[in-house]
Amino acid sequence: MANSKFEYVRNFEQPDNLLPNTWIVVRIDGRGFTKFANKYVFEKPNDRRALDLMNAAARAVMSELPEITIAYGISDEYSFVFHKSCILFERRSSKLITTIVSTFTAYYIHLWSTYFPDTPLSPPLPSFDGRAVCYPSVQNLRDYMSWRQVDCHINNLYNTTFWALIQQGGMGNLEAEELLKGTYAADKNEILFSKFSINYNNEPEIYKKGSVVFRDYELVEPGTHNAAAEADNLAEPVQQSKNQTENDKKRRAKARIVIEHLDIIKDEFWDRRPWLLSNKP
Ligand code: DGT
Ligand code: MG
Ligand code: MG
Ligand code: MG
Ligand code: MG
Numbered sequence: 185m186a187n188s189k190f191e192y193v194r195n196f197e198q199p200d201n202l203l204p205n206t207w208i209v210v211r212i213d214g215r216g217f218t219k220f221a222n223k224y225v226f227e228k229p230n231d232r233r234a235l236d237l238m239n240a241a242a243r244a245v246m247s248e249l250p251e252i253t254i255a256y257g258i259s260d261e262y263s264f265v266f267h268k269s270c271i272l273f274e275r276r277s278s279k280l281i282t283t284i285v286s287t288f289t290a291y292y293i294h295l296w297s298t299y300f301p302d303t304p305l306s307p308p309l310p311s312f313d314g315r316a317v318c319y320p321s322v323q324n325l326r327d328y329m330s331w332r333q334v335d336c337h338i339n340n341l342y343n344t345t346f347w348a349l350i351q352q353g354g355m356g357n358l359e360a361e362e363l364l365k366g367t368y369a370a371d372k373n374e375i376l377f378s379k380f381s382i383n384y385n386n387e388p389e390i391y392k393k394g395s396v397v398f399r400d401y402e403l404v405e406p407g408t409h410n411a412a413a414e415a416d417n418l419a420e421p422v423q424q425s426k427n428q429t430e431n432d433k434k435r436r437a438k439a440r441i442v443i444e445h446l447d448i449i450k451d452e453f454w455d456r457r458p459w460l461l462s463n464k465p
Pocket of ligand 1: 213214215216217218219221226227228229230231232234235259260
């Protein structure tokens with residue numbers, strides 16, 4: 185069908201390759217999950233089954249796309265990070281986003297019955313939106329990850345207090361909202377402790393910190409010199425050869441994918457896992 189008179193329409197397709205040598209973050213988010221959570225009676229404020237299902241779908245995405253360096257999930261959202269040297273799909277934005285969104289959604293639905301064995305899914309089925317953002321430096325990328333984890337903490341402290349006031353304190357939604365208006369973290373901790381004997385620090389890590397998904401290799405002792413951050417400061421362009429990329433892909437495909445609930449704001453997490461941000465992905 186080469187050179188048919190119709191072929192000119194190809195020229196209407198616009199290139200959408202993302203900026204080279206930048207960290208790509210694809211963040212997906214559940215569509216209308218406020219309604220979805222009500223329909224399937226998710227526990228408030230956190231439904232462990234729903235979070236485990238999100239994590240299982242994210243793990244599946246990571247194993248199908250070995251190019252993903254790390255992923256971070258809270259609530260109905262997940263951020264997937266591609267190394268700055270990644271050349272998957274020629275870094276075409278639409279291919280990266282749609283592949284992640286559709287793979288994630290497919291697994292979310294496929295694995296639903298494992299986590300909700302007594303509640304079959306019915307239309308409208310869950311769906312996710314997605315966007316890609318490029319971050320030029322390791323600092324920008326880490327600030328992005330920190331932003332999401334701070335969001336997790338702020339929302340979880342608020343929601344934990346809000347629902348304690350309602351479920352254990354017998355308040356109405358408006359009354360609880362009114363009481364929490366203008367309060368600081370310390371006030372919410374105090375309400376939880378004095379009214380409900382809840383020590384927020386003892387709440388499950390998965391709720392307080394969200395979920396980090398990454399490939400596990402041998403940990404580096406804390407306090408060791410951080411080569412990754414240093415290499416980034418040199419701002420040298422990193423473009424891998426095809427062979428290198430293939431070998432890395434095989435090594436990464438074999439590595440164990442773990443899901444942890446750790447602090448990703450402080451240096452320690454990154455210092456102990458230099459392969460995550462290293463110039464040799
Ligand atoms: P969107 O993203 O604009 O289509 O709208 P939503 O409704 O998905 O809003 P979003 O993404 O800002 O907030 C996530 C919603 O999902 C939020 O209303 C709470 C709900 N959700 C997520 N995880 C849980 C859970 O574990 N338990 C309950 N009860 N709700 C959850
Ligand atoms: Mg949203
Ligand atoms: Mg949503
Ligand atoms: Mg959301
Ligand atoms: Mg095709």
